[in-house]
Amino acid sequence: MPLDELAAQLPAGALVTDPDILAGYRHDRAQDPDAAVPAALVRATCTADVQATLRWANTHRVPVVPRGAGTSLSGGSGGLAHGIVLSTEKMRAITVDTATRTAVAQPGLLNIEVKQAAAEHGLWYPPDPSSFEICTIGGNAATNAGGLCCVKYGVTTDYVLGLEVVLADGTAVRLGGPRVKDVAGLSLTKLFVGSEGTLGVITEVTLRLVPPPPPASTMVATFATVQAAADAVVAITGVLRPAMLEFMDRASIGAVEDMLRMGLDRSTEAMLIARSDAPGSAAAEEIDIMVRACREAGADDVFATDDAEEGEAFTAARRMAIPAVERTGNLLLEDVGVPIPALPALVGGIAELATEHDVTVAVIAHAGDGNTHPLIVFDPADEDMTARAHLVFGKIMDLAIELGGTITGEHGVGRLKKPWLPAQVGPDVMALTQRIKDALDPNAILNPGVVV
């Protein structure tokens, strides 16, 4: 590929071919063994750099992997040997407008930095993927990222009012804008959100901000069966919208207790951690309702607190689940979702798969929206175990599809889950997807191997 030609159109230093640096752009957090060191890296400094790069790539048919912070858990930003990585990490400007309650951010800003910029103006950007301290807002938009507060406050797409996107041929288009309601033309903003870099490269995001929520109260309940916990989740979500409703199974509770020694009950089969941030005295009322729902579902132990620090300790325990389980081995991190009533069948089925294939699988879940993260533990030095872990990874997706669920609730399809997508959506939806892909990226240069 004629890299000199590309370099001539970019600012000094934007095109990187140093092998030591390129090596750092091979993998994303999914650690896909098939990811390769890319042929080159472009660190775009502005929209024009992205345009120049895509024009060049489109002309020369060079695959382009768009990349934010590389925190993809489904291998959406891993390198390709014959392609380049187009990183937006240097594009980090943000402006906040309090009158329209919007922020205009460049894609390389971290989620936490967006939250901080909003907070400086007394506003709040809700979506909170667990990786919020290390993932970019551009990546969040490209994958329609979720998080813990989404059960009440919605996912990334609910906060994206507008985008600037560079198309495969280098054209930059502006979609939507700082308007809560806008139905002028097709919902193109929504189409690009969650398109995982396959239709265009996001170079600017206009975000809706909201007033900050009141302080949250917290409830923790333990159950002797997953079924009882799921019953409580159905009962709770039928009458109110909790600000958080998280689930941990026995294996994840044990791993967290090993790490934090905070006195969690290792013998319990399921734990729910719920929050209410309803204003004024309503939080206490909502917590009461949740406590009663857990008791009626047969909870062993229920604990409630309006002390922020105490409540935060349990949320931190839930957030620690992934690193805690990771201490016991490498992880294949699943992201399957099912309708809430199917939660016991999913968790039960996963336990059976774990036993059958002799691997450890710990399950945590954003229970309030049926989105689970089975954590499959394996030792990469043990080839047989690694193979069994990958087998179980696929079988969990098969199970989710069987239960009317999805192979990915919030992480994206990437390269790792692509083989299972047709089984979920069917050949007609795959054909429809391909028609849109072909219309927007006829030379298939944008993140090839992802989704389609």
Place this chain on the structure above:
Amino acid sequence: MPLDELAAQLPAGALVTDPDILAGYRHDRAQDPDAAVPAALVRATCTADVQATLRWANTHRVPVVPRGAGTSLSGGSGGLAHGIVLSTEKMRAITVDTATRTAVAQPGLLNIEVKQAAAEHGLWYPPDPSSFEICTIGGNAATNAGGLCCVKYGVTTDYVLGLEVVLADGTAVRLGGPRVKDVAGLSLTKLFVGSEGTLGVITEVTLRLVPPPPPASTMVATFATVQAAADAVVAITGVLRPAMLEFMDRASIGAVEDMLRMGLDRSTEAMLIARSDAPGSAAAEEIDIMVRACREAGADDVFATDDAEEGEAFTAARRMAIPAVERTGNLLLEDVGVPIPALPALVGGIAELATEHDVTVAVIAHAGDGNTHPLIVFDPADEDMTARAHLVFGKIMDLAIELGGTITGEHGVGRLKKPWLPAQVGPDVMALTQRIKDALDPNAILNPGVVV
């Protein structure tokens, strides 16, 4: 067109050619004079009927206008002389699942019937276009309809989890499903929501339902200037999310008072009607905050009540604005949106246009999301006035675009607003839209003349 061939594939009575019946499918609520009596009407009874109709139409290149209840205010469902109307009015089934808090509805069901079906199971479907008693859920999804409670609860797309859509070639695809979080593949569900029948025909909608809100308290404030009212809106929406935040100008207040005689102050320039449905004592706190914000912005008169009936009277007054203004003449109903701080410039500019072109324009607005409905009054028997009204209709859109706004916040582009769409979104977005249209409807049979 070979109607016999189509009739043979449909149940008896589904294909209608009776001119008296067809005449009723010429216009929608926009009363577009260019709408024509269609050549035929299909009243589909099921998805298979829609498939048969589109397969036939695609083969014979017959334009198809999909139609729900025909309540489009932008001429999105008016008849075409050389086309057929495909009505979903007979497809009216609904099932509600309390465990997943979802409803699966056929498109011909009215919005109010969806709300009622949800309420029978103790659940709530929030989106509430003012026409909710007469518009269909299929039309709501096709136009991404808004309403009064959207300022807090979001618009139709926020509640559509899944769709069954019949594509131009008759293929039926299922998109999404009863899952709050699902990022498997492109956001196709979101692309079809708001596509105004140009990409496919919606034959089933899976809707997210939520717990019903607590009873609402209401606040009403009057202002000597639109600027003061807009200042109050910015102040309020910066600190809380009201359940409703509506605006009426002097002309619409006068028209409503003429009709209802409820004691509204005709001399006031602007009135805000706001609601809080925060739980427990929080509603009173939110109302207090809104009252203070209005006083600080210079309100003349502020009134608050937690009496449901009293509050409902003011909401009813706001809902009556359109019929009240309609008593004074025919209406061209605008739907422009601007960022909230531009509200005074928009309302002021509209007043100038009204004076300059000697037409009456009353303005009501979903102020909390910057979405306004200027009501242009004209006498259709007066040709010159009719022409002036249409001129002002266009100039209001020009003004909204100038102010960084949108030509349509919630009604859709339809045929009436199509000429202004390129000025808002620009040639590159129009080209992108056309590429998607061509990919999905290569023979351009689906609602031609709308959007693209």
